[in-house]
C-alpha cells in the first residue's frame with residue numbers, strides 16, 4: 414500500500430498483478446512485469462503532480478512542494494495482439510489516483526473530437542464564439558474534463574484525424590494532459606502508408622516528447638490461448654447454452670458489433686446474418702433448412718475462419734434434406750479445417766436418431782466422428798497454427 418498526502422492510499426499495479434497471478438487469473442510474464450513497473454512509476458509521478466497542484470491551490474506551494482516534474486511523461490505501449498496491453502492499461506486506469514481521467518478507444522475519442530470541432534464551427538457561424546480556430550478551445554475543454562487520457566488501440570487511418578493530430582496533441586499536452594496508450598505499432602509506423610504523411614510526421618515527434626515508448630514483447634498471444642480453451646460444442650439447448658454461445662461469440666469477435674454480409678455467388682447471394690471480422694454466425698435453420706448446397710458452404714468457408722452454428726436439432730429420416738445438408742456442411746468445414754462452434758440438442762454421438770443401417774445413418778456416422786474430432790485439442794491447436802502462419 415502506498416500512502417499519499419496523508420489522505421489517500423492506493424494499491425499498486427504490481428500488487429494487483431501479483432494478486433491476479435496468485436489467484437490463477439493470469440500467468441506471470443516477465444515482459445508484462447516490465448510494463449507493470451513503468452505504470453507504477455507513472456502513477457507515482459502523477460500522484461506527485463496532483464499533490465503539487467493541491468499544495469499550490471492551498472497556497473503552501475513553496476513550503477511543501479515535492480520534487481515534481483513540470484510535465485509528466487506518459488507511456489505508449491505497443492506490441493503484437495493479445496499480449497495483455499489493454500489488460501495492464503485497464504489496471505493502471507483503475508488505480509491511478511485521479512478523478513478527471515478518461516479511458517477511451519482511440520477511434521471513439523477522435524470521433525468525439527471531430528464532433529466538437531464541427532460544433533465549434535457551427536457556433537462560429539452563428540457568432541456565439543469568437544475564435545476561428547476550433548482546436549485550442551476543444552483541446553482545453555478536453556483537458557479540463559480529464560487530464561489523464563488512456564487510449565486503447567492507438568491507430569491512425571483517417572486522413573481527417575491524421576491532419577489535426579499534431580495541433581490537437583500539442584494543445585492537449587500544453588494543457589497538462591498525460592497520455593497512456595496501447596497500440597499494435599510503434600509511433601514511427603503510425604499512419605505508415607497514409608496520404609500526405611509528411612504533414613502527419615510532426616505528430617510522431619510530439620508524441621515521443623510527451624510519452625515514453627515501450628514494447629510489450631511477450632512470446633504468448635494470451636487471447637489465442639484463451640480462445641483455444643473455449644468450449645466449441647455445447648448441449649443441450651436452452652438459455653444456459655445460448656448464453657455460453659453468446660459469451661464465446663463475444664470472446665472471438667472481441668465485442669465487435671456484427672453486421673449482415675451478403676456473399677455474392679453466381680447470380681445470387683448467400684446471406685450471413687451475423688458476421689464480425691473472420692467470424693460468422695448462423696442458426697441451423699439458416700444453413701440447413703434453407704436450400705443451400707456445397708457451393709454456398711464453400712463460399713462461407715472461403716470467407717470465414719470461425720463458424721458458429723446455433724440450435725442444431727436431433728435429426729432423423731423425417732428431416733432428410735436438412736440432415737443431408739448438415740452432412741455436407743460439416744464435410745466442407747472439416748475439409749477446409751475451420752473452427753466450428755456449435756450448440757446442439759444433444760451430444761454429437763446422439764445427434765442422429767433415424768433408422769440404423771440406412772445410407773444416411775452411415776453418412777451421419779462420419780459427420781459425428783468429424784464433429785467430435787473438431788472438438789479435440791489437436792484440431793484447435795492445428796487451427797491456431799494455421800491462423801498464426803496466415804497472419
Ligand SMILES: Nc1ncnc2c1ncn2[C@@H]1O[C@H](COP(=O)(O)OP(=O)(O)OP(=O)(O)O)[C@@H](O)[C@H]1O
Pocket residue numbers: 438439440441442445492493494495496497498499500501566595596597634635636639
Ligand atoms: N499473463 C496473462 N495470462 C493469462 N491471460 C492473459 C495474460 N495477459 C493477458 N491475458 C488475457 O489475454 C487476453 C488479451 O489481452 P489484451 O486484450 O490485454 O491484449 P492486447 O495486447 O491489448 O491485444 P490487442 O493488441 O489485440 O488489443 C485478455 O483476455 C487478457 O485477460
